Amino acid sequence: MRHDAYVIDGAAMEESILRRLDQEFSEIYGAPKNRLVIVSPGRVNLIGEHTDYNEGFVLPAAVDKGIGFIIAARNDHKCRLYASDFKDFAESDLAVVRKSEKQWVNYLLGVVDQMKRHGYDIRGFDLVFGGDIPIGAGMSSSAAVEGGLAFALNELFNLQIEKMALVKIAQKAENEFVGVQCGIMDQFANLFGKENKVIKLDCRSLDYEYYPFNRADVKIVLCDSQVKRELASSEYNVRRNQCEMGVRLLQKYKPEIHSLRDAPLELLEAHKSEFNPVVYKRCHYVIKENDRVLAACKDLTANDFSGFGKRMFESHFGLRNEFEVSSTELDTLVEIAASLDGVLGARLMGAGFGGCTINLVEEEHLDNFTKTMQKEYLKRMNKEVKIHVCKIQSGTAMYILQ
Numbered sequence: 001m002r003h004d005a006y007v008i009d010g011a012a013m014e015e016s017i018l019r020r021l022d023q024e025f026s027e028i029y030g031a032p033k034n035r036l037v038i039v040s041p042g043r044v045n046l047i048g049e050h051t052d053y054n055e056g057f058v059l060p061a062a063v064d065k066g067i068g069f070i071i072a073a074r075n076d077h078k079c080r081l082y083a084s085d086f087k088d089f090a091e092s093d094l095a096v097v098r099k100s101e102k103q104w105v106n107y108l109l110g111v112v113d114q115m116k117r118h119g120y121d122i123r124g125f126d127l128v129f130g131g132d133i134p135i136g137a138g139m140s141s142s143a144a145v146e147g148g149l150a151f152a153l154n155e156l157f158n159l160q161i162e163k164m165a166l167v168k169i170a171q172k173a174e175n176e177f178v179g180v181q182c183g184i185m186d187q188f189a190n191l192f193g194k195e196n197k198v199i200k201l202d203c204r205s206l207d208y209e210y211y212p213f214n215r216a217d218v219k220i221v222l223c224d225s226q227v228k229r230e231l232a233s234s235e236y237n238v239r240r241n242q243c244e245m246g247v248r249l250l251q252k253y254k255p256e257i258h259s260l261r262d263a264p265l266e267l268l269e270a271h272k273s274e275f276n277p278v279v280y281k282r283c284h285y286v287i288k289e290n291d292r293v294l295a296a297c298k299d300l301t302a303n304d305f306s307g308f309g310k311r312m313f314e315s316h317f318g319l320r321n322e323f324e325v326s327s328t329e330l331d332t333l334v335e336i337a338a339s340l341d342g343v344l345g346a347r348l349m350g351a352g353f354g355g356c357t358i359n360l361v362e363e364e365h366l367d368n369f370t371k372t373m374q375k376e377y378l379k380r381m382n383k384e385v386k387i388h389v390c391k392i393q394s395g396t397a398m399y400i401l402q
Contacts (some may be wrong), residue, residue: 006282013066013132015401021084022401025070025128028082028089032072032126040131040148040396041066042139043189043357044220045349046295048314050323052183054243054286055204055259057293060185061213061289061389062193063220067131067144068399071152074124081108084130094122099177107145110177111153114169115137120159127152134388137224138350142178143186144396146170151191151396164206167191168398193395200297204261212301213392217363218305218344223337223373224386225329227354236351239323240283246283250276260286285322289315309345309360313338316347316357325352329381333357336376341365 002268018037025035041062048058064259074080077094083104090105092098097113100106108127115122120145129148133141150166150173153159161169170187174180188208197210243260250257257263265287272280292311299308316334320326330348337346342365349358361369370387377385 013041013064013068017130017132018070018399018401019066020069021070021128021130023128024082024084025072028128029080029126031227035070035072036152037068037399037401038071038148038155038396039066039399040144040151040190041145041393042068042133042141043088043193044139044222045185045189046220046358047296047312047347048289049315049319049327049348049350049352050234050239051261051286051289051293052203053240056259056286056290057200058185058201058203059211059293059296060189060193060201061198061220061392062189062395063139064393065131065133065139065390066387066393067129067133067148069148069152070128071156072126074126075155076124077123079112080122080126081105084128085282094124103178105144106178107142107173108149110173111146111149113177114173115150115153115159118165120153120161121157122153123157125156134222134224134386137222137386137388138355139222139388140186140190142174143170143182143190146173147187147190147396151252155398163191174354188278189395191395193393195394196271196392198392200293203281204259209297211297211301212303214295214303215305217375219366219398220392221359221361221366221369221389222349222356222388222390223333223359223377224356224388225327225333225354225381226383226386227327227329229351229354232292235284235325235353239325242279242282243286246275246279249279250283261290263287265291273382281322281324286317290320305344305360310348312345312347312358312360319348319352323352327353329383330357332380333373333377333385336373336380337369340369340372342369368382 034036042065043060045060079092081090133139147170150170152160167187171184200209296311334346342362344360346359347354
């Protein structure tokens with residue numbers, strides 16, 4: 001099941017990085033006769049936050065920051081792994097896959113473990129990987145590692161695994177081997193991404209649809225608050241429980257409601273007085289956010305980036321005021337962005353309490369945006385902001401080094 005190789009201009013990362021990884025592979029393992037080169041992208045989510053575990057909609061895209069893999073098969077059941085970015089090496093016997101004390105190794109072995117559990121014949125391999133996804137920027141480097149290796153092993157051993165099955169293998173690797181209960185959006189965007197397209201993903205059915213992102217002059221810009229998301233995990237569980245409380249109440253009046261995805265806003269409003277005020281706010285945000293995703297798709301179809309950007313701002317205000325997962329730093333970044341010419345939309349991206357904002361910025365205003373954000377954020381927060389400009393690219397694929 002061979003997939004088309006990337007053309008040079010379509011890669012999710014700089015070719016110079018791939019050449020460096022290829023050279024490291026030869027230095028460590030020797031030059032292989034049949035090595036594969038794989039590029040696996042990071043992702044952004046343009047709108048649709050905290051809707052995934054409510055069986056709603058999200059709107060992610062793969063971007064031009066990624067993880068590169070150089071991989072070759074062995075004639076035994078040993079795998080040798082080299083993490084170029086960490087300058088670290090690991091080795092494992094695939095006859096019995098065991099967790100490693102090195103966390104980065106487990107994202108890879110988890111994929112092998114899942115493939116073995118599914119009955120696929122995984123033999124030994126040598127691997128070098130590394131890339132340019134910013135650490136801590138919320139661009140899902142873990143999904144890029146998992147999806148990239150799943151894709152690579154499928155190609156290397158001609159396993160004939162369909163792409164949706166690879167997505168589920170990559171997700172399960174993180175859930176069951178690494179121990180992180182992530183949703184499926186990150187791995188899905190990693191493997192199903194298309195250049196200049198965003199993906200409307202139904203997190204209940206996994207039905208999906210592509211929508212155009214056709215304005216080349218509009219850049220996706222991430223502003224890293226430099227605040228770690230330390231509260232995100234614990235508060236994530238609190239928010240999830242509050243949403244489930246809301247569903248149970250609404251089921252009294254409409255038993256067919258399975259999640260907030262099914263709940264009409266009118267029903268929520270009709271029974272507002274019965275809700276704990278905090279639970280009401282959480283439910284109101286999720287229902288409105290699902291509506292915003294669907295409306296944002298219509299904006300893209302109409303090439304209405306102004307309308308799309310307004311929904312991003314609305315999303316942030318909902319995350320700040322109703323879901324209460326923002327922070328002073330994230331609010332400050334959005335506030336600065338909203339004051340600048342050429343900014344169409346801005347909001348926090350991810351679970352909240354830190355991490356990045358995602359911004360849509362017209363290219364002619366990009367320099368001023370960057371300089372002003374850096375100056376004002378340092379002035380107001382006494383912190384530096386890291387800025388990453390992204391372009392929507394294709395999902396994981398093979399690459400041909402010339």
